[in-house]
Amino acid sequence: MTRIITIRREFGSGGRELGRRLSEALGRAYYDQEIISEIAQRTSLSETYVRQIIERRPAMSYPIRIGRSLHMAVMNPLLAQSNEIFKEQCAIIREMANASDCVIVGRCADYILRERKPFRLFVYADMDYKLARCREKAEVQEHMTDEELKRHILDVDMHRAAYYNHYTNQKWGERSTCDLCVNSGTIPPKVAAPALARLISEL
């Protein structure tokens, strides 16, 4: 049986719900926001700030007019800080995986734990489903129009992809880096979780 399950997901797809349900069905630990809290605690940075850093490609945060050079990491305090945070992130995720079988959502866990061959899940859905789900879960401000909300969903995913691609040298949504890609718009997390729990138990 595969001990570690990692989940990458499009914003609004319900990947987090699938992860939680899967962890319950398998009786495993579940890590998501806990990783950011732990990084914040270890680095004395605020959770909000860590989240901002962790969800953007570090180099993009640097003003364009400064240009890029081989010394970028030295010259760019944001990039250096992001690298420091990624180092903590790696340490924490490895500790979690060592402590017990678990389900980890996001945070490049599939790459960080690649030597343990985790089961790598990717959750996606079409835009209409994600819009409806975001409205239902009120994951974003209610004042957004559908067009603004759609832009927001695409932005979050773009930044997730940029951060993932930067630190893993892989492509965030590429199927070759996944074991299973689930369309939660047509396979609801409630139905997917028990079926995937059985599948994973048999591997």
Added chain:
Amino acid sequence: MTRIITIRREFGSGGRELGRRLSEALGRAYYDQEIISEIAQRTSLSETYVRQIIERRPAMSYPIRIGRSLHMAVMNPLLAQSNEIFKEQCAIIREMANASDCVIVGRCADYILRERKPFRLFVYADMDYKLARCREKAEVQEHMTDEELKRHILDVDMHRAAYYNHYTNQKWGERSTCDLCVNSGTIPPKVAAPALARLISEL
């Protein structure tokens, strides 16, 4: 329960085996080569010829020096023939879907039957797995070197994609056009089939 299951697959990934096992687990009809045989019968063309046409983007078969124009279909007998074959293909696939619940491998079935909302599976694997599987199944000439076999695998998929994209106006391997994408290199068809049969039964 979803009545129709369609499978797109990378060459050498074992998508056909997964389809066959899935049809057995669900007690449904299974269609694959039968579609080509039926087209050949109805059009009085040989199976080999139908297969050649059906696995290439029609326009690509036409000599480049002739150029393209709005009258291409009229001027290009190969494209006209390919369109004719696609028309038969649509009719046969709809007849099969009307006759009984079934699993259909390839042939743009997911698109042709889109109004019936089939369960759309995509099967893929990494190149090492596909090379090993092709060698084991002897699906290609034994005299090929690994490099030649790899080229052959990529070529078959390129042509499958070109044919699919041409007739469906969708992208062959794009996850947004699938309900589930399975990496058969890490989830063997033997394990995947019963688990997916249960999952599909619950939808």
